[in-house]
Amino acid sequence: MALVAGDAEPQVIIVGSGPAGLALAIELGTRSIRCRLIERNERAGHAPRAKTTNARTREHLRRWGIADRLAAASPFGIDYPSNIHFVTRLGGPGIARFDHALSCSPERDHRYSEHSQWIPQYKLEAVLLERARSLDSVQLSFGQELVGFEQDASGVTARIRDVVDGSEVQARSSYIVGADGARSTVRDLIGATMVGTYGLSRNYNTIFHAPGLADAHPHGPGIMYWQLNPDVPSLIGPMDEGDLWYFMPTGLPPGARHSEEETLDLIRRSTGIDLPYRILSSDEWIASRLLADRYSRGRAFLVGDACHLHPPFGGYGMNMGVADSVDLGWKIAAVLEGWGGESLLDSYEIERRPAHEYVMDEAQANHALAPNQLVRDGIEDATPEGEQVRRELADLIWSEKTPEFYGLGVVLGYCYRDSPIIVDDGSARAWEASRDYVPSASPGCLAPHRWLEDGTSLYDLFGQGFTLVVLDGAEDDQVGAARREAIATGTPLKILHVPDPALLDTYSASLTLVRPDQHVAWRGEVWPEGLLARVSGRRADETAIAELAACAA
Template identity: 40%
Template sequence: MPSVSPMRVPGRVQVLVAGGGPVGLAAAVELGRRGIDVLVVEPRAAVSHARPRCKTLNVRTMEHLRRWGLAERLRARAPLPPSWSQDVVFCTSLSGRELSRFTGVLGLVPEGDRFPETGQQAPQYVLEEVLREAVEEIAPGRLVLGSKVVGVRQDDESVAVTVDDGTGRRVVVTADYVIGCDGPRSVVRDEIGARYVGGEALRPNFGMVFESPGLWEHVAHGPAVQYWVVNAAAPALVGPLDRTDTWWAIGFGVDRETGEREARRIIDGVAGRPVRAKVLSTDPWTARMMTVDRMRDGRVFLAGDAAHLNPPFGGHGLNTGIGDAVDLGWKLAAVLDGWGGPGILDSYESERRPVQERVIREATANMRVLSTELYADDLDADDEAGARARRAAGVRIQETKKAEFHSLDLVLGLRIADSPIVPAARSLWAGARLPHLFLADGRSLYDVLGAGLTLLALTEDAPVAAVEEAARLRGVPLGVVRLPEPVAAGYAAKLGARLVLVRPDQVVAWLGDEAPEDAVSLIDTVGGGAPRPLHTSQERKHHV
């Protein structure tokens, strides 16, 4: 992967992203595809495969990857295709008794028109490598590796960012805006005086990656993306990183010292028998439930783990960060391109904070029942007591864990309820993700949306002229898409409107049967207010 020495970085850019993990890279792709001059500064010279971290890319993240033209590239590199398994298994061990099972989990199974891309199981490093390539393709020489942001100072006009190349040599880059995607130990967060608010779990956990040739021969439950192991010896969560010998595992309630000392015992406990295994890496952690007290200070913003932390159960953390990057990316581009007003940046926190808080609540609820809480006597017994214990465990698993693996209402159904750029409306579709459908030619509706605003016309005579003219007068990029019959009629009936104004992030900004009386006001609101003047007083008189 090409990198740039800090001594050769540009002296000025439009946006500097501190941190080149998945969230920072996603922000750079969103911005770069919109023609914004973006620079990413990342301390790691190479992407490590030692710790896979996030393994679940949800449907919404895959929709963004599709929009960027990267979904198929990522799927081609992911070791586990969705067709391989869509199951989560609860068992006494990999070779032991099955207690319960969830199928069609984590958006891995198509559901008709509901979404154009299924979820994908992939180690975080696969996503990072694909996004690094994309940044280099979009903006060659704008990925600075082996370097870190060590200072941020801003005034009303710009931000001065100090970059250290790891040897003590430093340069200052001037940016119009800065996005801090530099993780839980964020320098950017510290520099703007923001702080985490929240708490952490009392119980430690011990993550590891191990190689175990032949372990698949002992797995009694068939392929699954996760196996929840419920026993006294090694209550754990384990899953395959590939279809050969490499696995990840989380030992619940295991501290660093115990995990380092007893890793092999834990692996044998998970397997339910002694197995050959080599520990490749370890990653002790404790769940934290935190958000920052503010996500913005002037021209500096926070996203991803720099802004919020949640337990990993349900696979929402990284995906929420990608959502941050997309939301902030298109809004910064709108401002830098001249059509976005100040309200569009104010909307970043008002739109994303409720999502982050909801995700933290859901992930915390998922954490309340883990393998340690599911254990009971006799689960492996061959007698009637064992059968009763397994039936009881199965009932409890289905009652307490279903929401963790079937969470598409959370992933796709969140609605922006209070935003300065979403006009007040009675329709529940306003502020929601645009309902998806496949067109007659097999294309996704999302594939025909524009990079700016899109006005969907759902009847042949839908009155688009007023909104088109308002966008032209304000210099706002707007494309009109007329859906063909009979698809359009059914879609109009579903939304209860003939006109739908869609934002660049596939969120419904406004909808109605007729253009609003003041279409300029609509465009001004969606564009963040404080618009540029209309071209001439004659044009304004004609429009109004």
């Protein structure tokens, strides 16, 4: 069996080329970390995957220089209204409407540097793939599958098979990461088990060609229409140019199967609109809530669907996988570059697991009220009684579904307050997750964003390593102490002076240390000796933690 070696030997092997795998390749590649991404299948066609690239994911794309490329790929234009309609049928009466849902409005907002975007996942993947291919340190190997791997003290030896001719090679790397989805081979090989509830619901997702459907209904533009009728309660909406739509009947009984003709009939019955529809693809999917009992073993890690699965209500899943890869990516790079300690990698699961559990709680709560749970007797009656039913249902929908469509706090508001590489100043103890996003500079939280007076995004000024945000009132000797420690330890640190008084109110300290992933690591007035060693995982003993916490206070 041949051994892949030499100058091109990867430092990281990534298994899987979905958004999580590509995001990890880009995060590592932009830091000049050699990585090899292997993918068994061709990810082509109109697969019914995610459709929301949320604000946080697009902020990462902005760091990678490709947010504008994703905007250009928007099938209906970046200004297309992200409205969500609740109707009896696409051709029937309306019930409720959520305008500019999911933070997709392109209007500038101080809370984030990039708004969300409604776009098919395959278009996002194309943009990510193009960026990955542009990086000299990223090697893409399609038609390859992981067979197995072994670990030792210095690295991982993976067995990789060509899916066409069956030949195998060995590849050596420092780490291996499973971004290989719900049926993860890497997860099986490290002995991790998915724990939780399987089979919350059974659903079909169909992609179909629907010429003229956008103009055949009275409800106006939107990205999703909840059809609440007793015949076929379902979700339907436009997906891409060329009159491509998606259709998802919900709450199907066990064993239900639909032929192409039966699916066409369901579309016609659910919408009340008869057009020359054509089915492009259909598949069954089962909503579950599952979380891996471990995210790593030794030098092997899991990201994305390989370690968490939940209902897609709220559009969190794919985006959560990208966030996993950013968290793990900068930490692996820091260790390989020599300025991060090995304990830095231990913080990956410590930080991400609570974030996953929080988001999964929200997704499961959203899933609890699907179209089939909202159907009411008389909902379609063209009578005063029918109008009353629809009014009462609208009140319920606004009460129960507002958190799903306007839950920016779920996207931006999680805080790594229990992380061993975060120096708590006491404020994070009072922090609580909220669907309504209130920016906070408490250590562990996402650094509050702001558009500066010259129109620049604050995030655009952050460095690729750590950034020390210096605001009015900071002492020069404290900034100097930070600079000297960074030089002495070889830790990448950018000193960023921001003369914006409004930021001082938000950050509540004249000095704030921001991590490469834009989360706050520490804030205070006096730079503690050894801080960079702590937040980069090189100093994690309990005595040092107590000393730093005392200095921060």
